[in-house]
Amino acid sequence: MSGLEIRGLALELGGRRILDGVDVDVPAGQVTGLAGESGSGKTMTGLAVLGLQPAGARRSGTIAYDDGKVRVPNLLDLRPGAMNRLRGRRIAMVFQDPTASLQPMLSIGTQLTDHMRRHLGLSRAAARTRAAELLERVRVPSPEAALRRYPHQFSGGQLQRVAIAIAIACDPEVLIADEPTTALDVTVQAGVLRLLRELTDDLGLAVLLVTHDLGVMSAVADTVAVMRDGRVVEHGSRYQVIREPRTAYARELVESLPRTPPPGTGEGSA
Amino acid sequence: MTALPAVRRRSLRLPVAWRRPAAIGGAVVLLAWIVIALLDPVIGLQGPLQRDVEVALQAPSAAHPFGTDELGRDVLARTLWGVQASLPLAVVLVAGSLVIGSLLGAVAGYLGGVVDEVIMRIADLVFAFPTIILAMVVAAALGPSLANAVVALLIVSWPNYARVMRALVLGARGQEYVVAGRLLGAGPFTSLRRDVLPNVSAPMLVLAMLDFGNQILLLAGLSFLGLGAVPPTPEWGSMVADGVEQFSSWWLATFPGLAIFSVVVAFNLIGDSLRDALDPRIAGAVQGSSL
Amino acid sequence: MRYVAIRLGLSLLLLVGVTIVTFVLTNLVPGDPVIAALGQRAADDPKIVEAYRAAQGLDQPLVVQYFLYLGHLLQGNLGTSIGTRNPVVQDLGYAFPATAELAVFAIVVAVVVGLVLAVVAALRRNRFSDQLIRAISVVGISVPTFWLAVAAYFLFFFVLHWTPGSGRLSPIYDAPPRVTGLFTVDALLAGQPDVAADAFAHLVLPGSVLAVYTLGLLVRFARSSILDVLNQDYVRAARAKGLSSGRVVVAYLLRGALLPILTIVGLAFGSLLSGAVLTEQVFAWGGIGQYAFRAATSLDLPSIMGVGLVVGVVYITVNFVIDLVYGFVDPRVRVG
Numbered sequence: 001m002s003g004l005e006i007r008g009l010a011l012e013l014g015g016r017r018i019l020d021g022v023d024v025d026v027p028a029g030q031v032t033g034l035a036g037e038s039g040s041g042k043t044m045t046g047l048a049v050l051g052l053q054p055a056g057a058r059r060s061g062t063i064a065y066d067d068g069k070v071r072v073p074n075l076l077d078l079r080p081g082a083m084n085r086l087r088g089r090r091i092a093m094v095f096q097d098p099t100a101s102l103q104p105m106l107s108i109g110t111q112l113t114d115h116m117r118r119h120l121g122l123s124r125a126a127a128r129t130r131a132a133e134l135l136e137r138v139r140v141p142s143p144e145a146a147l148r149r150y151p152h153q154f155s156g157g158q159l160q161r162v163a164i165a166i167a168i169a170c171d172p173e174v175l176i177a178d179e180p181t182t183a184l185d186v187t188v189q190a191g192v193l194r195l196l197r198e199l200t201d202d203l204g205l206a207v208l209l210v211t212h213d214l215g216v217m218s219a220v221a222d223t224v225a226v227m228r229d230g231r232v233v234e235h236g237s238r239y240q241v242i243r244e245p246r247t248a249y250a251r252e253l254v255e256s257l258p259r260t261p262p263p264g265t266g267e268g269s270a
Numbered sequence: 271m272t273a274l275p276a277v278r279r280r281s282l283r284l285p286v287a288w289r290r291p292a293a294i295g296g297a298v299v300l301l302a303w304i305v306i307a308l309l310d311p312v313i314g315l316q317g318p319l320q321r322d323v324e325v326a327l328q329a330p331s332a333a334h335p336f337g338t339d340e341l342g343r344d345v346l347a348r349t350l351w352g353v354q355a356s357l358p359l360a361v362v363l364v365a366g367s368l369v370i371g372s373l374l375g376a377v378a379g380y381l382g383g384v385v386d387e388v389i390m391r392i393a394d395l396v397f398a399f400p401t402i403i404l405a406m407v408v409a410a411a412l413g414p415s416l417a418n419a420v421v422a423l424l425i426v427s428w429p430n431y432a433r434v435m436r437a438l439v440l441g442a443r444g445q446e447y448v449v450a451g452r453l454l455g456a457g458p459f460t461s462l463r464r465d466v467l468p469n470v471s472a473p474m475l476v477l478a479m480l481d482f483g484n485q486i487l488l489l490a491g492l493s494f495l496g497l498g499a500v501p502p503t504p505e506w507g508s509m510v511a512d513g514v515e516q517f518s519s520w521w522l523a524t525f526p527g528l529a530i531f532s533v534v535v536a537f538n539l540i541g542d543s544l545r546d547a548l549d550p551r552i553a554g555a556v557q558g559s560s561l
Numbered sequence: 562m563r564y565v566a567i568r569l570g571l572s573l574l575l576l577v578g579v580t581i582v583t584f585v586l587t588n589l590v591p592g593d594p595v596i597a598a599l600g601q602r603a604a605d606d607p608k609i610v611e612a613y614r615a616a617q618g619l620d621q622p623l624v625v626q627y628f629l630y631l632g633h634l635l636q637g638n639l640g641t642s643i644g645t646r647n648p649v650v651q652d653l654g655y656a657f658p659a660t661a662e663l664a665v666f667a668i669v670v671a672v673v674v675g676l677v678l679a680v681v682a683a684l685r686r687n688r689f690s691d692q693l694i695r696a697i698s699v700v701g702i703s704v705p706t707f708w709l710a711v712a713a714y715f716l717f718f719f720v721l722h723w724t725p726g727s728g729r730l731s732p733i734y735d736a737p738p739r740v741t742g743l744f745t746v747d748a749l750l751a752g753q754p755d756v757a758a759d760a761f762a763h764l765v766l767p768g769s770v771l772a773v774y775t776l777g778l779l780v781r782f783a784r785s786s787i788l789d790v791l792n793q794d795y796v797r798a799a800r801a802k803g804l805s806s807g808r809v810v811v812a813y814l815l816r817g818a819l820l821p822i823l824t825i826v827g828l829a830f831g832s833l834l835s836g837a838v839l840t841e842q843v844f845a846w847g848g849i850g851q852y853a854f855r856a857a858t859s860l861d862l863p864s865i866m867g868v869g870l871v872v873g874v875v876y877i878t879v880n881f882v883i884d885l886v887y888g889f890v891d892p893r894v895r896v897g
Contacts, residue, residue, distance in 0.1 A: 087801055104795075104817075106816065403834065495838070495839070
């Protein structure tokens with residue numbers, strides 16, 4: 001299978017077991033939702049895939065990566081240097097709050113090109129050209145000018161589009177999106193979600209969408225995994241999990257959903 | 271919303287700040303020096319001023335563990351007596367600048383406007399001169415004595431307290447309970463005393479604790495330059511200066527220097543732990559200006 | 562530009578304040594400058610005193626005296642030192658570069674070593690290396706500079722003979738032709754590498770002693786600012802991009818902690834000058850610190866005013882420059 005295959009992923013921090021055997025598949029060309037309330041371990045799962053867990057945490061289990069060209073039977077066995085070459089290049093991440101995840105003192109151009117130059121070996125000029133194309137791709141207005149500007153000069157929604165552009169800059173196969181719309185205004189959430197869905201379809205990305213918001217999930221995810229206390233308690237198609245949840249916990253989560261879908265997402269595409 | 275259980279366990283344990291090994295170490299050293307200061311007149315050591323030219327400039331031995339100086343005075347006795355000068359004067363100095371600086375800072379922050387401008391611009395000016403150069407000029411003008419050195423350091427050290435106090439008062443002034451107090455008819459000074467001061471006293475005391483070490487260093491520095499203690503008073507800074515003149519007798523400067531170091535380290539360790547125990551938002555105000 | 566103008570205006574205002582303070586301070590002190598200038602003998606003769614006071618403008622009201630002083634100041638005339646009998650400007654012209662050389666050496670050592678230690682401590686938080694670095698920092702701010710100077714001199718010169726003795730040059734060398742007043746630079750400019758090496762060797766010990774306190778301060782504050790930044794999402798995001806750890810630390814982490822660190826460097830500069838007074842005294846450095854000490858203890862008013870002015874100007878300039886750098890580094894200040 002192309003994408004990520006997570007089996008029995010466990011993570012221990014300071015004697016506490018934060019993840020307790022997570023099993024989930026993140027196939028290419030699909031959005032895999034990871035739902036659950038705060039503290040269920042869904043964000044930690046995303047970080048553990050990238051090897052960005054807090055210092056002192058211990059991981060076990062397997063995360064297999066495969067994109068047809070590169071195959072890694074278990075990411076956890078990689079040396080730090082090899083893992084670092086994968087980060088941003090094959091597996092990228094978008095964070096919750098774009099005003100916090102972009103360095104306020106570096107221009108958008110710098111933050112959009114530095115990893116391209118490292119991973120793809122592009123020249124400064126080539127990287128900038130590609131950066132402008134990327135900004136156009138995520139529909140940030142006047143890309144050339146935007147490259148010279150700084151994060152505080154953008155709105156939250158625009159910034160999250162920039163962050164997505166940074167994530168897809170090196171043509172990754174896997175994108176981990178950690179609550180990408182939670183910090184945004186309701187009015188721009190739908191636009192960012194539509195962009196994510198579109199990139200998944202056009203680029204064949206394997207997206208792991210981490211969110212506590214089942215409304216967001218129902219709008220874009222193909223399959224949904226529900227987490228509780230560091231385990232996946234239910235994993236199935238979006239339709240099955242939301243319409244016919246098998247476990248009591250998933251049912252509770254679904255019932256807490258607001259009746260109206262998020263604005264602009266209509267009946268849910270795909 | 272779930273109600274929290276209303277039972278609150280009372281504990282006799284030490285407050286968090288004092289449970290760290292560094293703070294305990296500092297407290298032990300400081301306590302030891304306080305005991306020494308109290309016992310100095312009691313323990314049967316040779317008096318710090320007692321001369322014996324027969325044994326001048328002797329290296330450390332069983333009879334004189336820290337050696338003797340050029341007049342045959344026992345360096346151990348002088349070092350132990352030295353705490354009598356440093357500690358009480360540091361207390362006077364820190365307490366003095368705490369009171370003066372807090373008052374001016376509180377008034378500046380609470381009243382604002384012209385009063386604020388005048389007080390804070392004066393503080394800026396004092397900041398523009400390196401502490402010891404300004405203190406040196408004042409001490410030199412007043413004449414060398416420990417009391418004058420304290421006056422000189424008071425003049426240069428209040429602005430730090432004023433700045434922090436002003437920032438804290440500005441922060442507290444907008445709080446709802448202070449506004450509510452004013453609405454209930456409290457005058458500015460009543461409000462300042464009753465509603466504002468109790469809430470800024472903890473960070474101010476931490477600032478004072480952090481300042482102790484600095485003040486001891488400055489005081490000893492002035493004495494080292496000959497602008498503080500006058501002979502034959504046993505004072506650590508001037509004892510180090512004596513050591514410079516008798517260069518091959520290393521023990522003259524070494525032991526009083528270590529004495530200063532031990533006291534200053536003790537205060538800094540305690541101050542650091544207290545600051546870490548403070549509310550981080552307030553600690554920021556203290557940290558930025560405790561230089 | 563508006564930001565620069567405001568900063569400049571504030572600095573100039575502070576500068577005027579400094580002239581007032583130096584002036585008032587030296588006039589309010591109880592010591593009698595006339596006795597200091599003429600000696601007790603001549604001061605007993607009212608005629609001589611009268612003539613001296615008239616010549617120095619001391620019989621004028623204070624405000625008039627201040628403007629006289631200010632007028633001379635603008636012409637670069639700081640009066641004549643009572644102690645050295647030289648124009649104060651000339652004395653300061655020799656003393657200032659000596660201190661500048663020492664201070665620059667110390668601040669470079671303190672900032673470079675301090676930042677490296679702070680980064681290591683923050684990245685390895687609560688491990689042994691962090692504990693050790695924090696201990697070094699507490700020792701640094703607790704050790705009396707003057708005692709450290711004496712001890713270092715005794716150990717490295719007197720016992721181990723690793724470093725040359727006091728002063729700025731060995732007696733066998735003449736001072737290099739004066740261009741900047743910094744011996745290392747001047748010697749290189751004059752093509753005398755052996756003199757430059759000797760001047761640098763003399764610089765190492767007092768410069769390092771002076772750096773210790775500043776280093777301790779810097780590690781202490783830089784460590785906590787870096788820890789704050791370490792918890793920021795953007796550092797984690799930079800790591801998620803697969804950048805090299807060097808790039809993450811320098812471009813993302815340190816840049817984020819730069820503003821508080823800059824502020825500390827500016828404030829620490831004052832303590833550095835204080836330390837210089839004590840260090841210069843031990844190493845017979847012949848800089849501003851030693852000059853100030855001589856002037857203060859002999860109530861040499863023109864010299865004291867000169868020192869106060871120079872030091873105040875330097876402090877204000879340093880902090881003005883730091884404000885500018887602030888605006889340059891932080892795009893939010895630059896635009897706003």
